Amino acid sequence: AQSVTQLGSHVSVSEGALVLLRCNYSSSVPPYLFWYVQYPNQGLQLLLKYTSAATLVKGINGFEAEFKKSETSFHLTKPSAHMSDAAEYFCAVSVGNTDKLIFGTGTRLQVFP
Amino acid sequence: DAGITQSPRHKVTETGTPVTLRCHQTENHRYMYWYRQDPGHGLRLIHYSYGVKDTDKGEVSDGYSVSRSKTEDFLLTLESATSSQTSVYFCASRDRVEAFFGQGTRLTVV
Numbered sequence: 069a070q071s072v073t074q075l076g077s078h079v080s081v082s083e084g085a086l087v088l089l090r091c092n093y094s095s096s097v098p099p100y101l102f103w104y105v106q107y108p109n110q111g112l113q114l115l116l117k118y119t120s121a122a123t124l125v126k127g128i129n130g131f132e133a134e135f136k137k138s139e140t141s142f143h144l145t146k147p148s149a150h151m152s153d154a155a156e157y158f159c160a161v162s163v164g165n166t167d168k169l170i171f172g173t174g175t176r177l178q179v180f181p
Numbered sequence: 182d183a184g185i186t187q188s189p190r191h192k193v194t195e196t197g198t199p200v201t202l203r204c205h206q207t208e209n210h211r212y213m214y215w216y217r218q219d220p221g222h223g224l225r226l227i228h229y230s231y232g233v234k235d236t237d238k239g240e241v242s243d244g245y246s247v248s249r250s251k252t253e254d255f256l257l258t259l260e261s262a263t264s265s266q267t268s269v270y271f272c273a274s275r276d277r278v279e280a281f282f283g284q285g286t287r288l289t290v291v
Contacts, residue, residue, distance in 0.1 A: 111282035173223035
């Protein structure tokens with residue numbers, strides 16, 4: 069069965085610093101992978117998605133992620149953090165033949181001035 | 182933005198009572214999902230649907246049932262609410278790839 073593991077439930081960075089949020093997946097077949105963001109008291113919004121095209125995926129708000137099959141990873145990065153990036157981030161995996169969409173436990177990003 | 186609405190947005194109910202949460206989508210998406218969100222657990226899949234009258238269990242389905250009689254509506258029922266079901270519930274609908282989420286329902290079981 070597919071699953072995702074997010075390493076680090078909390079990440080803190082200074083404004084302007086690199087953001088790196090880690091996600092590793094488990095899937096026996098090529099997966100679809102997603103990063104979603106959740107701001108306080110809101111639903112989830114898609115940041116970016118991998119669907120077996122380019123391995124480096126660019127998303128909204130300057131975020132990007134790289135699919136690395138050899139490492140079963142899909143880490144989220146942003147070169148320079150902004151205060152408005154403070155939110156909770158979720159990695160998710162889907163395998164086409166099951167239609168399930170499975171989420172990780174989330175990483176809360178704090179950005180300090 | 183996809184039109185996903187959840188109702189009610191907030192509900193307080195007593196232990197042992199049945200509760201139904203509604204999810205309505207206007208995008209004609211085939212797939213719909215119910216999740217619960219709890220601190221430290223992220224989003225856990227309760228049930229999902231891959232078409233009208235076609236549903237399947239997720240990771241935490243005990244104590245919950247679902248129904249989908251129309252493409253646009255996906256109902257989640259807590260058959261006999263317990264305090265452990267106090268949570269924030271999210272519905273999502275999905276086209277072939279991307280899922281779109283509702284704003285959530287905060288349910289408190291007292």
